Amino acid sequence: MRxxxxxxxxxxxxxxxxxxxxxDRETSEYFILEIDLEGxxxxxxxxVNYSQDLIKEGVRIPVRMHWDDSDLYLSISGLVxxxxxxxxxxxxxxxxxxxGNLKAQMPGKIMQINCALDSNVERGDLLLIMESMxxxxxxxxxxSGKITELLVGPGELVEADQLLVSIEGSxx
Amino acid sequence: xxxxxxxxxxxxxxxxxxxxxxLNIKSALVVSDPDxxxxxxxxxxxxxxxxxxxxxxxxxxxxxxxxAAKKVDADGIHPGYGFLSEKVELVEACEQxxxxxxxxxxxxxxxxxxxxxxxxxxxxGNVPVVPGFDLHESGDIGVVMEQARKLGFPLMVxxxxxxxxxxxxxxxxEKDLNGAIESCQREAGSSFSxxxxxxxxxxxxxxxxxxxxxxxxxxxxVHLNERECSIQRRHQKVIEEAPASFDMGExxxxxxxxxxxxxxxxxxxxxxxxxxxxxxxxDFYFLEMNTRLQVEHPVTELTHGVDLVTAQIRVASGEPxxxxxxxxxxxxxxxxxxxxxxxxxxxxxxxxxxxxxxxWPRKRDWLRLDVGVKEYSKISPFYDPMIAKxxxxxxxxxxxxxxxxxxxxxxxxYGVITNQSYLIEILSQNEFQKGNINTSFxxxxxxxxxxxxxxxxxxxxxxxxxxxxxxxxxxxxTEHPFKVGGQR
Numbered sequence: 001m002r003x004x005x006x007x008x009x010x011x012x013x014x015x016x017x018x019x020x021x022x023x024d025r026e027t028s029e030y031f032i033l034e035i036d037l038e039g040x041x042x043x044x045x046x047x048v049n050y051s052q053d054l055i056k057e058g059v060r061i062p063v064r065m066h067w068d069d070s071d072l073y074l075s076i077s078g079l080v081x082x083x084x085x086x087x088x089x090x091x092x093x094x095x096x097x098x099x100g101n102l103k104a105q106m107p108g109k110i111m112q113i114n115c116a117l118d119s120n121v122e123r124g125d126l127l128l129i130m131e132s133m134x135x136x137x138x139x140x141x142x143x144s145g146k147i148t149e150l151l152v153g154p155g156e157l158v159e160a161d162q163l164l165v166s167i168e169g170s171x172x
Numbered sequence: 173x174x175x176x177x178x179x180x181x182x183x184x185x186x187x188x189x190x191x192x193x194x195l196n197i198k199s200a201l202v203v204s205d206p207d208x209x210x211x212x213x214x215x216x217x218x219x220x221x222x223x224x225x226x227x228x229x230x231x232x233x234x235x236x237x238x239x240a241a242k243k244v245d246a247d248g249i250h251p252g253y254g255f256l257s258e259k260v261e262l263v264e265a266c267e268q269x270x271x272x273x274x275x276x277x278x279x280x281x282x283x284x285x286x287x288x289x290x291x292x293x294x295x296x297g298n299v300p301v302v303p304g305f306d307l308h309e310s311g312d313i314g315v316v317m318e319q320a321r322k323l324g325f326p327l328m329v330x331x332x333x334x335x336x337x338x339x340x341x342x343x344x345x346e347k348d349l350n351g352a353i354e355s356c357q358r359e360a361g362s363s364f365s366x367x368x369x370x371x372x373x374x375x376x377x378x379x380x381x382x383x384x385x386x387x388x389x390x391x392x393x394v395h396l397n398e399r400e401c402s403i404q405r406r407h408q409k410v411i412e413e414a415p416a417s418f419d420m421g422e423x424x425x426x427x428x429x430x431x432x433x434x435x436x437x438x439x440x441x442x443x444x445x446x447x448x449x450x451x452x453x454x455d456f457y458f459l460e461m462n463t464r465l466q467v468e469h470p471v472t473e474l475t476h477g478v479d480l481v482t483a484q485i486r487v488a489s490g491e492p493x494x495x496x497x498x499x500x501x502x503x504x505x506x507x508x509x510x511x512x513x514x515x516x517x518x519x520x521x522x523x524x525x526x527x528x529x530x531x532w533p534r535k536r537d538w539l540r541l542d543v544g545v546k547e548y549s550k551i552s553p554f555y556d557p558m559i560a561k562x563x564x565x566x567x568x569x570x571x572x573x574x575x576x577x578x579x580x581x582x583x584x585x586y587g588v589i590t591n592q593s594y595l596i597e598i599l600s601q602n603e604f605q606k607g608n609i610n611t612s613f614x615x616x617x618x619x620x621x622x623x624x625x626x627x628x629x630x631x632x633x634x635x636x637x638x639x640x641x642x643x644x645x646x647x648x649x650t651e652h653p654f655k656v657g658g659q660r
Contacts, residue, residue: 073586
């Protein structure tokens with residue numbers, strides 16, 4: 001998996017499109033991590049249609065974007081890129097930011113629990129596996145510490161923003 | 173005519189419905205099961221479900237088509253292209269049912285559908301054909317080899333009933349000839365139930381030039397000049413244009429005359445196309461005659477300001493042609509691209525599926541869209557994956573290319589992979605823009621490779637390259653990052 005950040009500054013008076021994405025060479029699949037369009041982040045299941053010609057150094061470039069459920073389609077001058085959405089919390093967790101309160105960023109199903117209440121975990125340990133948008137996602141510990149709350153069980157359906165696990169940081 | 177049954181589907185059905193509506197003729201459309209909710213079905217006045225999924229169970233079933241025509245009391249049947257358009261069985265069935273087949277006579281279809289017969293007829297009428305010989309003149313391989321040597325390699329073994337790239341073998345060396353003949357006979361036997369083959373000299377890297385002809389029931393035949401269809405992939409046309417991409421000069425008149433002569437040999441009625449190959453030495457040879465409306469007919473319509481389907485229906489109703497040869501001159505340049513639901517990076521595999529988003533380029537008076545799909549259409553695996561044609565018209569060829577790249581850049585079709593980017597890649601080639609093309613262009617230029625490179629490189633790299641290849645000095649309405657230029 002290769003991660004690339006694509007930041008695109010258009011004409012000063014035009015909006016900026018910022019796209020963070022992964023590209024898997026083996027499967028030729030793209031995964032969107034973050035889109036920043038006209039300063040507003042596009043997350044989860046919002047349907048966005050973006051259709052604008054951007055100007056870069058005096059050249060007009062037709063850009064078309066369509067976001068539908070877990071798929072994002074982007075055309076730049078007729079070259080079409082199809083991105084599969086990857087839940088944004090993956091990005092969030094992998095970057096190691098945030099506190100110890102792990103919330104589901106989108107609806108899904110808990111497939112497997114790999115941690116226990118009151119146990120100690122290291123940052124990056126596998127806590128649970130959740131399926132959303134037909135993809136299995138490993139939820140890793142964002143910080144090292146002790147699990148003070150484990151609020152879900154295997155097979156459970158969870159809503160977006162629902163608290164899953166709380167970790168009390170070992171150095172905080 | 174009061175009512176015409178369309179024995180076809182997709183964009184061509186939509187296009188025919190359009191003209192019928194303008195002529196105040198009721199349109200009746202047969203639909204297979206997967207096509208019940210197609211765009212054409214939505215637009216037709218009457219829809220006749222004929223069941224079946226595969227073409228064989230639906231659009232190729234003469235009985236079902238005839239029953240449908242009788243049911244709606246159709247005066248005529250328009251076969252479109254492909255399917256039954258060049259099958260004598262449908263013409264015969266129409267005759268028996270006293271329904272007008274909108275197309276040429278049975279005799280014309282029969283002769284032109286047989287490459288050996290049509291070749292002999294053309295020779296007798298002084299129409300130039302590629303030097304060659306009929307294998308039936310001699311079954312003895314020794315004699316065949318002697319004739320082949322005299323003709324000189326490389327050669328082409330072709331099936332009498334072949335077409336669309338099937339039943340053809342190029343032979344570069346003597347030792348391969350016998351095997352090529354045998355395998356061609358086998359393929360022809362199983363594909364066309366006709367194992368007759370013939371041998372022609374292989375004309376390497378020719379241009380494909382074809383002449384649109386039109387005849388009426390009173391023996392008048394005119395031509396509407398040439399189209400060039402040299403951009404082909406495995407003998408399938410991808411981009412077509414009118415006029416040709418090079419200066420035809422007096423060749424236009426000569427080829428037009430020969431095409432009319434060829435059409436006269438079969439007393440041609442209706443719309444037809446005489447296909448030629450044009451060698452790099454400047455010779456042209458009769459290739460075949462297509463006895464139907466061609467996929468690429470819109471480029472002729474745009475450059476001549478005519479509606480060929482209207483003319484087909486008038487002629488089928490017994491009216492005389494109203495065009496005089498002198499007034500049929502091309503104006504400007506028209507370009508057509510075929511949009512296919514296929515993946516150019518996966519060996520052009522068809523990509524059946526659902527179109528989840530569809531935004532055609534915005535309307536312009538120089539843009540014509542012949543489309544067969546709508547948003548949420550399901551592309552069926554049962555039929556040809558062509559879903560639309562984009563056709564542009566401009567004063568010059570450069571401007572037409574420029575406009576086509578622009579509208580292809582605006583097109584949004586998501587959910588199924590199409591050849592959209594592949595088309596842009598071809599149009600962006602400098603050699604294409606200069607008109608240095610022939611039927612091996614796509615292969616030679618390694619278009620897929622270039623496209624893969626462009627798509628695989630990351631998006632930001634693509635964008636940083638973009639302005640560099642843009643020709644700022646181009647005095648054109650260029651608004652895309654691809655260079656359109658060359659000599660002006």
